[in-house]
Amino acid sequence: MSFAFSTIQELRKQLLAKEVHPKELVESLLDRISSVDSRIKAYNYLHPERALEAAEKADVSLPLGGVPIAVKDLISVRGEPCTCSSRLLEGYIAPYDATVIERLRGAGAILLGRTNMDEFAMGSSTENSAWGVTRNPWDLSRVPGGSSGGSAAAVAAHEAIAALGSDTGGSIRQPAAFCGCVGLKPTYGRVSRYGLTAFASSLDQIGPLTKTVADAALLLEIIAGEDSRDNTCEPEPAPSFSAKLGEEIRGMTLGVPKEYFVSGIDPEVEAAMQKAIAHLEGLGATLREISLPHTSYSIATYYLVATAEASANLARFDGMRYGRRAPGCDDLLETYGRTRDEGFGREVKRRILLGTYSLSSGYYDAYYLRAQKVRMRIREDFLTAFRDCQAIVTPTSPMPAFRLGERTEDPLQMYLADIFTIAVNLAGLCAISVPCGFTQSGLPIGLQIIGPMWKEETVLQVGYAYEQSTNWHTRRPSLGQG
Amino acid sequence: MTYEAVIGLEVHVQLKTETKLFCGCRNEFGAEPNSHVCPVCLGLPGALPVPNEEAVIKTILTGLMMGSSIRARAKFDRKNYFYPDMPKNYQISQYDQPLCLEGGVNLPVLAFPKDAQKEEQALAGKRVRLVRIHLEEDVGKSFHLENCSGIDFNRAGTPLMEIVTEADLTTPEEAFALLTTIREILRYGKVSDVDMEKGQLRCDVNISVRPVGTEAFGTKREIKNLNSISAVRRALKHEIQTQIHLVSSGGTVVQQTLRWDDARGETIPMRTKEQAHDYRYFPDPDLLPIRTEGRLRTEAERRMPELPETKKGRLCQTYGLSEYQASVLASDPPLAEYFEEAARSTRHPLPLANLVLNDYLALRQEDPGQVPVPAEYLGELADLQSEGTLNSRQTREVLAILIQTPRPPKEIAKERGLTQISDSQVLEAFCREAISANPKSVADFKGGKSAAINALKGFVMKKTRGQANPQRIHELLESLLREP
Numbered sequence: 001m002s003f004a005f006s007t008i009q010e011l012r013k014q015l016l017a018k019e020v021h022p023k024e025l026v027e028s029l030l031d032r033i034s035s036v037d038s039r040i041k042a043y044n045y046l047h048p049e050r051a052l053e054a055a056e057k058a059d060v061s062l063p064l065g066g067v068p069i070a071v072k073d074l075i076s077v078r079g080e081p082c083t084c085s086s087r088l089l090e091g092y093i094a095p096y097d098a099t100v101i102e103r104l105r106g107a108g109a110i111l112l113g114r115t116n117m118d119e120f121a122m123g124s125s126t127e128n129s130a131w132g133v134t135r136n137p138w139d140l141s142r143v144p145g146g147s148s149g150g151s152a153a154a155v156a157a158h159e160a161i162a163a164l165g166s167d168t169g170g171s172i173r174q175p176a177a178f179c180g181c182v183g184l185k186p187t188y189g190r191v192s193r194y195g196l197t198a199f200a201s202s203l204d205q206i207g208p209l210t211k212t213v214a215d216a217a218l219l220l221e222i223i224a225g226e227d228s229r230d231n232t233c234e235p236e237p238a239p240s241f242s243a244k245l246g247e248e249i250r251g252m253t254l255g256v257p258k259e260y261f262v263s264g265i266d267p268e269v270e271a272a273m274q275k276a277i278a279h280l281e282g283l284g285a286t287l288r289e290i291s292l293p294h295t296s297y298s299i300a301t302y303y304l305v306a307t308a309e310a311s312a313n314l315a316r317f318d319g320m321r322y323g324r325r326a327p328g329c330d331d332l333l334e335t336y337g338r339t340r341d342e343g344f345g346r347e348v349k350r351r352i353l354l355g356t357y358s359l360s361s362g363y364y365d366a367y368y369l370r371a372q373k374v375r376m377r378i379r380e381d382f383l384t385a386f387r388d389c390q391a392i393v394t395p396t397s398p399m400p401a402f403r404l405g406e407r408t409e410d411p412l413q414m415y416l417a418d419i420f421t422i423a424v425n426l427a428g429l430c431a432i433s434v435p436c437g438f439t440q441s442g443l444p445i446g447l448q449i450i451g452p453m454w455k456e457e458t459v460l461q462v463g464y465a466y467e468q469s470t471n472w473h474t475r476r477p478s479l480g481q482g
Numbered sequence: 483m484t485y486e487a488v489i490g491l492e493v494h495v496q497l498k499t500e501t502k503l504f505c506g507c508r509n510e511f512g513a514e515p516n517s518h519v520c521p522v523c524l525g526l527p528g529a530l531p532v533p534n535e536e537a538v539i540k541t542i543l544t545g546l547m548m549g550s551s552i553r554a555r556a557k558f559d560r561k562n563y564f565y566p567d568m569p570k571n572y573q574i575s576q577y578d579q580p581l582c583l584e585g586g587v588n589l590p591v592l593a594f595p596k597d598a599q600k601e602e603q604a605l606a607g608k609r610v611r612l613v614r615i616h617l618e619e620d621v622g623k624s625f626h627l628e629n630c631s632g633i634d635f636n637r638a639g640t641p642l643m644e645i646v647t648e649a650d651l652t653t654p655e656e657a658f659a660l661l662t663t664i665r666e667i668l669r670y671g672k673v674s675d676v677d678m679e680k681g682q683l684r685c686d687v688n689i690s691v692r693p694v695g696t697e698a699f700g701t702k703r704e705i706k707n708l709n710s711i712s713a714v715r716r717a718l719k720h721e722i723q724t725q726i727h728l729v730s731s732g733g734t735v736v737q738q739t740l741r742w743d744d745a746r747g748e749t750i751p752m753r754t755k756e757q758a759h760d761y762r763y764f765p766d767p768d769l770l771p772i773r774t775e776g777r778l779r780t781e782a783e784r785r786m787p788e789l790p791e792t793k794k795g796r797l798c799q800t801y802g803l804s805e806y807q808a809s810v811l812a813s814d815p816p817l818a819e820y821f822e823e824a825a826r827s828t829r830h831p832l833p834l835a836n837l838v839l840n841d842y843l844a845l846r847q848e849d850p851g852q853v854p855v856p857a858e859y860l861g862e863l864a865d866l867q868s869e870g871t872l873n874s875r876q877t878r879e880v881l882a883i884l885i886q887t888p889r890p891p892k893e894i895a896k897e898r899g900l901t902q903i904s905d906s907q908v909l910e911a912f913c914r915e916a917i918s919a920n921p922k923s924v925a926d927f928k929g930g931k932s933a934a935i936n937a938l939k940g941f942v943m944k945k946t947r948g949q950a951n952p953q954r955i956h957e958l959l960e961s962l963l964r965e966p
Contacts, residue, residue: 089527321525321569
């Protein structure tokens with residue numbers, strides 16, 4: 001059987017035992033990609049020669065020695081394109097490595113290729129990509145979620161052992177749930193953002209998408225920790241996230257927010273959730289209803305804060321210094337206007353306009369400033385809730401993967417796909433999504449475990465306990481399996 | 483009706499730091515274009531700013547030197563507008579929580595232009611209040627070539643400090659004096675070299691006029707990016723005349739932003755109020771708020787120098803210098819320090835000051851490559867002159883040698899045979915010889931032409947190879963000539 005179906009943990013053993021050479025591993029992944037990616041389209045960019053060359057020289061004694069990792073196409077890798085799935089960055093070659101890339105290289109990982117995403121991470125379906133949509137490996141007529149849809153689909157379709165994504169409002173967890181893999185959004189400040197193309201600076205975090213919880217812990221250990229190049233990064237080295245894996249959760253109190261179960265949840269998702277709750281109780285945890293009273297404001301708050309920051313973050317894309325410049329313009333204003341008009345997709349333009357508006361003089365207090373105040377309330381909700389529980393469990397998404405094109409005409413419906421994940425970013429918390437079941441038609445469902453700031457160990461512990469006592473994570477999409 | 487101007491300044495100062503404000507690129511003027519750039523200062527996707535503490539400390543120090551209150555918590559904001567020389571299309575600046583608030587600067591007489599130092603405005607000893615001092619990043623520099631434009635990003639992201647004054651100024655000369663004073667203070671704190679040629683001090687001015695005696699402000703116009711202190715004076719003079727002429731002939735001033743063309747001596751409109759930018763300031767989420775209490779503030783306090791005004795006062799008091807002498811010394815802190823060191827080895831600080839400010843400075847200017855003279859030698863030289871061992875010509879001669887090859891001045895004088903002859907008996911012999919050898923001059927003097935004595939003095943100086951004490955010869959000749 002192909003090595004492509006293995007986890008990092010399994011491969012590490014085999015690599016150290018010399019049962020597999022990194023080059024074989026890369027070759028079997030490239031084989032898998034060439035047999036399935038024409039249907040999935042998870043990758044924007046692959047560089048097989050470079051990956052094989054790196055595999056040749058890989059030092060398997062390092063923590064990730066010889067393990068290929070896929071990277072979302074908005075993280076800077078020296079000498080490679082970083083398109084953010086935008087026409088505007090066509091032709092741009094990044095001249096430097098992001099901190100996480102330096103750390104992956106330092107740990108011996110092999111960079112396999114760049115995964116598709118919603119343009120500049122704006123979207124929940126990977127349909128907003130200038131390079132075409134990525135399809136859900138469990139049902140090719142459905143979206144993989146987004147914005148890290150390429151990373152999630154690549155891991156789920158076994159075109160990657162593991163991948164990096166980024167999460168601003170759910171962009172790691174929601175596609176992980178849609179594709180049936182594990183997605184971890186670390187605490188804000190846990191992982192350096194240096195080299196991550198910014199969407200909303202106060203919300204963005206890089207995190208792992210993996211096949212198992214243990215792999216997520218392992219990958220986080222490599223990429224987390226202090227970085228003098230990111231002012232908002234924690235000034236401490238990261239702890240060992242694998243330490244509590246395997247510790248039982250008996251006696252732990254888990255909160256279930258009542259506001260998350262009111263209306264609009266898909267019945268199959270709700271049923272899977274109830275079963276997951278019962279299962280966790282079976283493992284000895286106490287489940288307790290909690291309240292997050294400002295939940296209903298989180299989407300509105302998010303779309304003011306995130307778009308305001310985005311409007312400034314994306315101002316630099318003007319075709320002057322890099323990227324695609326509209327040809328044949330007569331003056332500066334026309335160059336700016338046409339470059340951005342031709343370069344950005346509809347959703348990106350919509351968000352830039354919204355953010356620009358909410359920061360404008362006369363509107364700032366009513367929109368941006370008020371949103372920041374509500375954000376504080378949302379954060380306080382969680383602080384209060386965490387007095388009574390160690391972690392909070394919710395569905396990751398109110399629905400399973402929807403059909404391609406189903407929500408593209410109604411942005412608000414699309415935004416609602418992130419209703420359970422957004423507050424975590426607003427509050428700067430950590431959260432993981434693990435597979436917790438399938439719908440009748442075979443679509444994966446995700447369980448979200450939210451922890452207080454800096455408590456990744458806790459969410460990993462709960463996620464691991466759940467995963468190891470269920471077998472959802474062992475299922476594979478039928479697509480080309482063999 | 484007579485009108486007065488109301489003027490406020492925004493002074494931009496490039497800080498002297500090793501590296502840029504938010505990255506590790508060197509902060510250096512005149513390097514090969516685009517040689518000091520990196521992902522951060524080029525605004526590449528994913529690059530993040532990290533504040534340079536040295537720039538923050540220098541801004542706090544400036545606030546301390548200008549009597550501002552230092553905010554315990556300050557933050558950086560993004561100022562949004564599109565321009566090709568600004569890589570991110572927003573500038574990291576400080577909006578509503580700058581590092582320093584308020585403060586003020588006193589205008590000393592000698593800071594005014596020379597032609598205005600006797601005027602009442604210069605003598606008034608005015609204090610100009612400050613609104614704030616904040617820190618921001620500079621932008622790149624555009625070059626407009628024949629068919630295209632080029633941008634040098636070496637300056638992009640270098641630290642720029644902005645000092646904003648209240649509209650306390652009323653004349654171009656006061657603005658001149660304020661800038662001169664600010665420049666001196668900044669040099670004292672080693673905050674900036676304030677080199678105008680290198681654009682290290684740039685200034686925006688806001689001007690309005692109103693009838694004397696009224697309180698309400700007129701409509702203001704802003705002149706942007708003046709790059710020398712004298713250009714500020716010229717531009718203000720022109721703009722005040724323009725506005726007064728406009729208002730007194732029944733017109734109204736329209737709010738406008740202008741550019742000053744120094745060569746043509748006129749202002750050129752840039753944009754009107756309708757075209758004003760909405761900068762959409764908001765806190766930069768990439769940067770944590772700055773806590774100044776503790777290390778940053780302590781370090782700024784440690785670097786606090788003696789300020790120019792204090793130094794002048796002390797130089798006058800301690801050494802009996804004139805205000806002018808003290809000001810010249812104070813305007814050149816290393817020279818002042820040199821003087822004070824020399825003063826420790828002399829009993830005559832005032833003649834030492836003359837020696838330093840006239841002869842030493844003149845010689846140093848003639849030959850900037852000379853060897854530095856140990857300060858104690860200069861002090862000793864001042865003693866030799868003041869105590870009659872050397873006359874002023876001999877003193878200069880010794881100093882000239884001292885500057886080439888530093889040795890104790892006593893040794894030089896001895897080697898060269900440069901000792902002043904003050905012994906009356908010796909000098910009397912020379913004087914008698916002069917009288918008997920110059921009967922005509924003697925006759926002239928006795929006939930009432932008192933200037934004729936100079937010829938006799940010259941004779942003695944020549945005979946003594948310039949070593950005679952001129953004062954003593956004069957006295958001796960007079961008494962000999964008046965002998966019956």
